[in-house]
Amino acid sequence: MGDNRGVKEHPSLTSALQARVAQAVVEAGGWLPFDRFMAMALYEPGLGYYANHTPKLGHWPAADGAPEDTGSDFVTAPELTPVFGQTLARAVAEALTATGTDEVWEFGAGTGALAEQLLGALQTLGALPRRYTIVDLSGSLRERQRERLAAWGERVQWVDRLPDALRGVLVGNEVLDAMPVQLLHRIQGVWHERGVGLDAQGQSVWVDRPTDLRPPCEVPGEHDYLTEIHPQAEAFVRTLADCWTDGAAFLVDYGFPESEYYHPERHMGTLIAHRAHRSDDDVLSDVGLKDITAHVNFTSVALAAQDAGLSVVGYTSQGRFLINAGLAEVAEGVSARERVLMQKLIHEHEMGELFKVLALAPDASAAHWSPSGFAVGDRSHRL
Numbered sequence: 561m562g563d564n565r566g567v568k569e570h571p572s573l574t575s576a577l578q579a580r581v582a583q584a585v586v587e588a589g590g591w592l593p594f595d596r597f598m599a600m601a602l603y604e605p606g607l608g609y610y611a612n613h614t615p616k617l618g619h620w621p622a623a624d625g626a627p628e629d630t631g632s633d634f635v636t637a638p639e640l641t642p643v644f645g646q647t648l649a650r651a652v653a654e655a656l657t658a659t660g661t662d663e664v665w666e667f668g669a670g671t672g673a674l675a676e677q678l679l680g681a682l683q684t685l686g687a688l689p690r691r692y693t694i695v696d697l698s699g700s701l702r703e704r705q706r707e708r709l710a711a712w713g714e715r716v717q718w719v720d721r722l723p724d725a726l727r728g729v730l731v732g733n734e735v736l737d738a739m740p741v742q743l744l745h746r747i748q749g750v751w752h753e754r755g756v757g758l759d760a761q762g763q764s765v766w767v768d769r770p771t772d773l774r775p776p777c778e779v780p781g782e783h784d785y786l787t788e789i790h791p792q793a794e795a796f797v798r799t800l801a802d803c804w805t806d807g808a809a810f811l812v813d814y815g816f817p818e819s820e821y822y823h824p825e826r827h828m829g830t831l832i833a834h835r836a837h838r839s840d841d842d843v844l845s846d847v848g849l850k851d852i853t854a855h856v857n858f859t860s861v862a863l864a865a866q867d868a869g870l871s872v873v874g875y876t877s878q879g880r881f882l883i884n885a886g887l888a889e890v891a892e893g894v895s896a897r898e899r900v901l902m903q904k905l906i907h908e909h910e911m912g913e914l915f916k917v918l919a920l921a922p923d924a925s926a927a928h929w930s931p932s933g934f935a936v937g938d939r940s941h942r943l
Contacts (some may be wrong), residue, residue: 563914565800566674567893569869571849572738573612573614573662573848573849574846574847574848574849576607577601577604577607577608577764577847577848578762578763578764578847579601579605580600580604580940581597581600581756581764582758582762582764582785584596584597584600585756585757585758589814590757590758591754591755591756591757591767592741592756592757592767593742593753593755593756594740594741594743594753594754594755594756595740595741595742595791595792596740596919597755597756597764598740598741598843598852599740599848600847601695601848601850601852602738602740602852604696604848607758607847607848607850609851609852610697610698610700610701610738610922611697611698611699611700612848614848614849622723623735625797631904632686633850634834634837635837636670636673636674636733636734636881637674637681637733637812637854637905637911637915638670638671638673638674638677638875639670639671639673639734640901640904640911641898641901641902641904641905642673643887643890643891643894643898643901643902643905644674644677644905645673645674645676645677645678645681645886646681646881646890647885647886647887647890648674648677648678648731648812648880648885649677649678649681649682649685649687650681650683650685650885650886651810651881651885651931651932651933651940652678652687652729652731653663653682653685653687654931654932655685655729655807655808655810655931656687656710656930657684657687657731658808658929658931659729659806659808659921659924659925659929660806661727661728661729661806661807662689662690662691662927663683663690663691663692663693663727663728663729663807664678664689664691664692664693664729664730664731665693665694665695665728665729665730665731666678666692666693666694666727666731666732667693667695667696667730667732668695668696668729668732668733668734668735668738669694669696669701669705670701670702670705670710670733670734671701671705671736672694672701672705672706672707672709672930673706674731674733675694675705675708675709675716676709677708677714678692678731679692679715679841680717683703687815688715688716689728689729689868690935691715691716691717692712692715692716692717692727692730693716693717693718693719694716694717694718694719695720695721695722696718696720697717697720702718705718707760708719708925708936712889713923715931721801722799722800722803724803725803725805725852726803726804726805726807727804727805727809728806728807729807729809729810730780730800730804730807730808730809730810730829731809731810732809732810732811732812732813733812733813734812734813734814735788735811735813736740736793736796736811736813736815736856736861737780737813737814737815737853737854737855737886738851738853739790739793739796740792741788741789741790741792741793741831741854742773742788742789742790742791743786743787743788743829743831744773744774744786744787744788744789745768745777745784745785745786746772746783746784746786747768747783748784749782750770751770751771751772751773751774752768752769752770752771752883753768753769753771753773754767754938755767755768755769756767756844757864761825763844764847764861765844766844767803769782773789774858775787775789775816775822775874775897775938776789776822776857776860777819777822779822779824780824781824783827784813784827785824785827786828786829787821787825787826787829788828788829788830788854788855788857788905789860789862790854790856790857790860792800792817792921793856793857793860793861793864794860794864795864797864797865797866797868797920798864798865798868799859800865800868800870800920801865801868801869801870801922802868804922805872805922806922806924807921807925807930808873808919808921808925808926808931809919809920809921810917810918810919810933811861811917811918811919811920812878812916812917813856813915813916813918814855814856814858814911814914814915814916815855815856815858815943816855816857816858817857817859817918817939817942818857818858818859818860818943820943821855821857821859829854830854830855831843831852831853831854832852832853832854833851833852833853834850834851834853834939835849835850835851836926840934841923841941856892856916858875858916858918858943859943860919862875862918862919862940862943863943865920869922869923869928870920870921870922870923870926871920871921871922871923872919872920872943873919873920873921873926873929873930873931874917874919874920874931874934874938874940874942875916875917875918875919875934875939875940875942875943876916876917876934876937876938877908877913877915877916877937877939878905878906878911878912878913878915878916878917878931878941879905879906879907879908879911879912879913880912880936880937881917881934882933883904883906883908883931883936884932884933884934884935884936884937885932885933887902887906888906890925892927895941917933917934918929919931919933919934
């Protein structure tokens with residue numbers, strides 16, 4: 561479904577990154593696990609999708625179907641409408657007060673739209689944090705963020721790693737889905753790990769190898785079945801637990817609980833590429849010019865968090881979370897166009913059901929706090 565625009569405009573980028581991938585495959589003995597390929601495709605310095613300077617995020621396509629920002633590949637909720645960040649800010653303000661913290665940390669801040677919305681709304685709410693720290697590995701996106709957030713001065717800062725000790729409210733919108741995944745492929749009843757090899761022309765091709773790895777739950781049937789497991793997302797929350805002492809985290813992403821993720825009928829997995837507001841499943845082509853994502857297994861993330869000593873304080877759909885957090889009040893007086901876009905955030909057939917919100921907290925912060933964003937429709941029992 562993708563086009564060839566990027567290949568024509570950036571042939572040297574694609575060729576250079578494919579050459580590095582080929583070298584990595586050779587050095588690995590002819591077979592590279594997919595999570596390593598995905599890490600290179602997204603984050604290889606200067607060449608990976610999030611490490612190069614090609615356009616990425618933009619605005620929602622116009623009414624006639626043409627993107628308003630034709631240089632972008634996809635849109636996230638903060639770019640869709642500022643109502644998203646302004647509503648999330650209410651939950652953040654509540655968490656700052658409940659946990660006695662005064663810092664906000666955002667992971668993967670994209671264009672800086674969410675940070676701008678959160679800071680503005682928190683100021684209006686009288687809950688402006690002492691510091692707003694962005695953790696982002698993309699140099700090109702950092703540049704956009706710095707320009708967009710310049711008015712906030714030294715209150716906003718950037719880091720590329722976590723500190724030894726962390727206190728604050730953490731926010732991650734569409735962060736977990738960009739973490740590299742491993743692929744498992746059941747072929748005629750035998751589980752394989754899917755990785756990347758090379759064809760005669762040095763291009764990436766799929767190669768499956770028998771493995772002892774398994775999905776975290778049994779997938780009924782003997783039919784061929786392709787799926788993902790998420791060790792890096794699980795490692796991310798364990799790393800948080802190592803240094804995080806007080807606060808709360810709101811992780812917003814598309815995905816499912818484990819029972820839905822590994823449903824027998826979901827036999828083609830969830831891995832997908834995004835480019836020019838279109839999606840396709842050819843993740844090996846146009847390397848460096850496409851975003852590559854997989855849906856989140858929220859059960860595995862929640863269990864990893866609990867095993868590391870964190871508490872799950874809420875899990876529900878994005879639509880329900882935003883309504884609980886005060887979307888209706890935030891949206892009072894917005895334009896008709898904004899109201900139409902706002903509906904995309906909450907409608908079940910749009911982002912409202914596919915996207916979920918998972919809230920975590922260190923045990924000490926979670927002990928006496930029930931966040932209002934999960935007051936109605938909490939689904940923690942379904943994880």
